[in-house]
Amino acid sequence: MNYTILKPQQFGRVGLLTLSRPASLNALNSVFFSELIDYLDYILTDEPFDVLVITGEGKAFAAGADISEMVGLDPNGARRFSERGQQTFLMLEDLPIPVIAAINGYALGGGCELCMACDIRLASFNAIFGQPEVNLGLVPGYAGTQRLSRLIGLGGALKWILSGLNMDAREAYRIGLVQDLSEPEKLIEDALTLARRIATRGLKAVRTAKMLLRKGIDMNFQKALDMEKEHFAELFNDEGIEGMKAFLEKRKPSWENNK
Ligand code: DAK
DSSP: OOOSSEEEEEETTEEEEEEOOGGGTTOBOHHHHHHHHHHHHHHHHHOOOSEEEEEESTTEEEOSBOHHHHTTOOHHHHHHHHHHHHHHHHHHHTOSSOEEEEEOSEEETHHHHHHHTSSEEEEETTOEEEOGGGGGTOOOOSSHHHHHHHHHOHHHHHHHHHHOOEEEHHHHHHTTSSSEEEOGGGHHHHHHHHHHHHHTSOHHHHHHHHHHHHHHTTSOHHHHHHHHHHHHHHTTTTHHHHHHHHHHTTSOOOOGGGO
16 A cells, blocks of 8 residues: 555664654544554564554644544544544554654644554653643544543543643653653654664563553453463563573573564
């Protein structure tokens, strides 16, 4: 598939995906969703890299769902529209590899929901976040009502979603929505550095840890501990043994991705 909005690049074992529709502040339209589904399918099938970084071109990460497309929907169309976005962002969240959002500017509405479906959020100091849907007489429709409360707690999510206010990057960092802040010109470099760091750890361990954290949060605690125990044990077959031996022998583990 030829992409018109997505610009994929690859740096070794790290993928960088740039949303490129800057004239519309990377508003998420149906072409974007078709391209993203295609790209996620490619990652799942070909496993081209071990960590993905997502960013936006220009002054926005993404300024939300494309309002000019949404305005023509009736309630049934809106349900399908919401479902497609929810499913696509779930597919992104469920990728076996870690995904880092490098948030370069506006991350509003669907754009904020997109970064919340990523595993780690790094933002530039000039990023702006918000769920402004109530200003349009809407509610978040790509799982924002569910992911924001899981990330920052129910009280904070209620405050931001009910008020439709925007928050700056420092506030987003303070409340734990983003994990780190960068100077705008260093954002991508910082995101790629973190991605490379993750991509040179035990790959099976990284994927297992992501899955345990992601799945465990919605599970009964004891069941989540059982799941952790089983997956911990599985790592004692190969990667984990090599990692521990390497430590004791004061050398680098000889994992494929670490040579
Ligand atoms: N959709 C479409 N176009 C957008 C857009 C958006 N979300 N955001 C910006 N643009 C377009 C503008 O219309 C403008 O286009 P032209 O007029 O040049 O053709 C261009 O991008 C540049 O924008 P501005 O001229 O407004 O730029 P400024 O720097 O002055 O302002 C801004 C930047 C981010 C403050 C402003 O653009 C803004 O407020 N944008 C809208 C932000 C917003 O409200 N985002 C939330 C969208 S609603 C659901 C499913 C999904 C959703 C909800 C329900 N269900 C089906 C239940 C999700 C909803 C949303 O995401």
